[in-house]
Amino acid sequence: MISLLRKTIRFYVDGFRAMTLGRTLWMIILLKLFVLFGVLRLFFLPDPLAGRSPAQRAESVRENLLPEP
Amino acid sequence: MSSDYLQTVDWSRAQFAMTAVYHWLFVPLTLGLSVLIAIMETRYVRTGDAFWRRTTRFWMRLFGINFAIGIATGIILEFEFGTNWSNYSHFVGDIFGAPLAIEGIMAFFMESTFIAVMFFGWDRVSKRFHLAATWLTALGANLSAVWILVANSWMQYPVGCTFDLATVRNEMSSFREVACSPVAVNKIFHTVSSSFTLAALFVVGVSAWYLLRRREQRMARQSIALASLFGAVCALLTAVTGHRSGAIIARVQPMKLAAMEGLYRGGEGLPLTVVGLLRPAGGEENGDPFLFRIGVPRLLSFMSFNDPNAYVPGIDELIEGDSVRGMLPVAEKIARGRRVIDSLARYREALRTGDEAAKAGIEALFDPATAEGREFLREYYAYFGYGYLESPRDVVPDVPLLFYSFRVMVGAGMLFLLLLAVVWLCNRCGRLAGQRWLLRTAVWVVPLAWIASQAGWAVAEVGRQPWVVQDLMPVTVAASKIPSSSVSVTFFLFLALFTVLLAAEIGIMLRQISIGPEPEN
Numbered sequence: 001m002i003s004l005l006r007k008t009i010r011f012y013v014d015g016f017r018a019m020t021l022g023r024t025l026w027m028i029i030l031l032k033l034f035v036l037f038g039v040l041r042l043f044f045l046p047d048p049l050a051g052r053s054p055a056q057r058a059e060s061v062r063e064n065l066l067p068e069p
Numbered sequence: 070m071s072s073d074y075l076q077t078v079d080w081s082r083a084q085f086a087m088t089a090v091y092h093w094l095f096v097p098l099t100l101g102l103s104v105l106i107a108i109m110e111t112r113y114v115r116t117g118d119a120f121w122r123r124t125t126r127f128w129m130r131l132f133g134i135n136f137a138i139g140i141a142t143g144i145i146l147e148f149e150f151g152t153n154w155s156n157y158s159h160f161v162g163d164i165f166g167a168p169l170a171i172e173g174i175m176a177f178f179m180e181s182t183f184i185a186v187m188f189f190g191w192d193r194v195s196k197r198f199h200l201a202a203t204w205l206t207a208l209g210a211n212l213s214a215v216w217i218l219v220a221n222s223w224m225q226y227p228v229g230c231t232f233d234l235a236t237v238r239n240e241m242s243s244f245r246e247v248a249c250s251p252v253a254v255n256k257i258f259h260t261v262s263s264s265f266t267l268a269a270l271f272v273v274g275v276s277a278w279y280l281l282r283r284r285e286q287r288m289a290r291q292s293i294a295l296a297s298l299f300g301a302v303c304a305l306l307t308a309v310t311g312h313r314s315g316a317i318i319a320r321v322q323p324m325k326l327a328a329m330e331g332l333y334r335g336g337e338g339l340p341l342t343v344v345g346l347l348r349p350a351g352g353e354e355n356g357d358p359f360l361f362r363i364g365v366p367r368l369l370s371f372m373s374f375n376d377p378n379a380y381v382p383g384i385d386e387l388i389e390g391d392s393v394r395g396m397l398p399v400a401e402k403i404a405r406g407r408r409v410i411d412s413l414a415r416y417r418e419a420l421r422t423g424d425e426a427a428k429a430g431i432e433a434l435f436d437p438a439t440a441e442g443r444e445f446l447r448e449y450y451a452y453f454g455y456g457y458l459e460s461p462r463d464v465v466p467d468v469p470l471l472f473y474s475f476r477v478m479v480g481a482g483m484l485f486l487l488l489l490a491v492v493w494l495c496n497r498c499g500r501l502a503g504q505r506w507l508l509r510t511a512v513w514v515v516p517l518a519w520i521a522s523q524a525g526w527a528v529a530e531v532g533r534q535p536w537v538v539q540d541l542m543p544v545t546v547a548a549s550k551i552p553s554s555s556v557s558v559t560f561f562l563f564l565a566l567f568t569v570l571l572a573a574e575i576g577i578m579l580r581q582i583s584i585g586p587e588p589e590n
Contacts, residue, residue: 011185011189011190011193012185012189014189014193015185015188015189015190015193016189018189021130021133021134021577021581022133022188024577025133025134025137025138025577026137028137028138028570028573029137029140029141032140032141032566032570033141035566036141036144036145036148040145040148040559040562040563040566041148044555044558044559044562045148045149045151045152045559046152047151047152047155048152048155048549048550048551049151049155049158049159050151054236057159058159058235058236058237058238061155061156061159061160061237062237062413062417063417064156064546064550065156065160065237065410065413065546066410066413066414066417067410067414
């Protein structure tokens with residue numbers, strides 16, 4: 001089991017080391033994920049219903065779907 | 070509704086459309102190229118010919134660029150569901166969430182696991198294991214697409230669900246009905262086959278460029294032989310499933326079909342317009358909506374109902390209704406939708422006042438277990454979304470956009486089928502290298518493949534308007550109550566991010582094509 005794990009880690013380490021074009025692509029992927037999750041998601045894309053209980057969510061959506069009483 | 074809320078709706082729609090358009094630039098190439106690579110590698114494993122290994126590795130490199138730059142672009146769409154479309158996201162509940170969750174798991178576990186073996190595993194794992202990883206990557210990518218398409222199909226044809234009055238959510242009552250609805254099944258085949266065609270055109274176009282430059286002759290010819298045949302078969306399948314789409318839309322979204330055709334007045338044995346120019350005023354004046362048109366007699370009736378003499382309703386009949394043909398007027402649907410809204414309002418009031426008798430009475434209306442409930446759900450709740458419309462004409466989508474998008478999609482699709490068949494034939498006869506006009510055409514047609522693919526989505530999504538969920542929820546109530554300024558800011562942030570990614574994709578891709586495959590040993 002440990003041998004398999006070691007082989008798997010070795011497989012990925014060697015794979016990443018041997019990359020040429022892949023390095024550029026990984027840089028793009030990491031930068032993009034940082035912008036998506038570290039900037040956009042955190043500061044610009046809050047979920048308006050987050051942190052509410054299911055009943056509160058239902059109440060909020062019901063209010064939004066119905067005209068003022 | 071406040072003017073700022075309506076601006077939020079408009080900005081949210083623009084943002085979603087822009088994000089989806091950019092996302093879909095990457096996806097179809099991933100879907101199709103993964104399969105073509107797997108076929109090439111299968112040839113390598115079966116023949117042991119190092120040529121196929123080199124060819125596979127070259128196309129795999131281009132696949133890797135597209136995959137790396139396109140990955141996670143779809144996540145923004147899921148962020149937007151939560152932020153900009155929270156009413157919609159809550160209303161559709163687990164029906165939309167379940168396919169997206171399955172997609173996320175499949176995408177993560179299959180693609181992410183096997184793509185590493187695909188790129189790092191050459192000479193590290195056995196040939197057959199590597200080939201299995203390549204096929205599983207292709208399968209994973211396409212299965213991911215399947216679940217997204219299932220979710221989208223439910224928005225076009227909401228089946229297999231019941232409405233829960235207490236939670237204000239649609240709950241899935243039949244996974245089979247959702248996943249195997251005729252709209253979903255046909256959409257999956259149509260979208261996937263058209264994506265395979267796009268990837269085939271990409272391979273043929275790049276290979277044609279090598280032939281024009283007199284470079285990599287063997288790789289280019291063999292790639293063309295494979296991709297042109299694959300693409301022609303897929304283009305034919307796209308046409309067949311497209312015809313089936315027409316028949317399904319005629320039944321479940323007749324307004325979309327009428328708008329696609331610019332058909333204001335329906336009738337029997339109607340022609341399909343092949344080429345036409347719409348009048349700016351449309352057909353709302355009860356005149357001829359076309360400045361000119363060339364049509365194929367009776368083809369629209371045949372396409373819609375497999376009967377050249379069948380009746381196809383136009384926009385006006387769909388609005389006015391026809392009691393003989395069992396079509397309700399939109400005004401009546403609006404009245405029924407408003408009764409559902411009124412029931413929801415009375416339910417809210419009963420919750421506030423603690424009036425248990427009133428609450429139980431309204432709950433009985435929405436209970437599918439009783440005959441009264443089933444009738445109310447069928448006769449009234451089915452038109453819930455209409456209750457938010459101000460005028461019957463609000464149900465008409467953007468006719469010119471649909472009309473022209475449909476013709477771009479179909480016209481380009483026919484061109485692709487013809488081009489791929491001719492390229493395959495010329496290549497088979499050994500005369501392709503001499504047909505430089507054909508090679509140039511193959512190169513220039515590559516961007517058209519993306520335009521046609523986007524036009525197809527415009528038909529599907531613009532044709533669904535004004536609904537976000539057909540008949541149940543219009544876009545005007547689906548958006549979150551957030552300031553429009555926040556959505557407009559993120560619109561431009563996404564636009565900048567995606568434009569940079571697209572520029573990176575094109576730049577890196579062109580450079581790698583220019584470098585070509587790795588040297589032979």
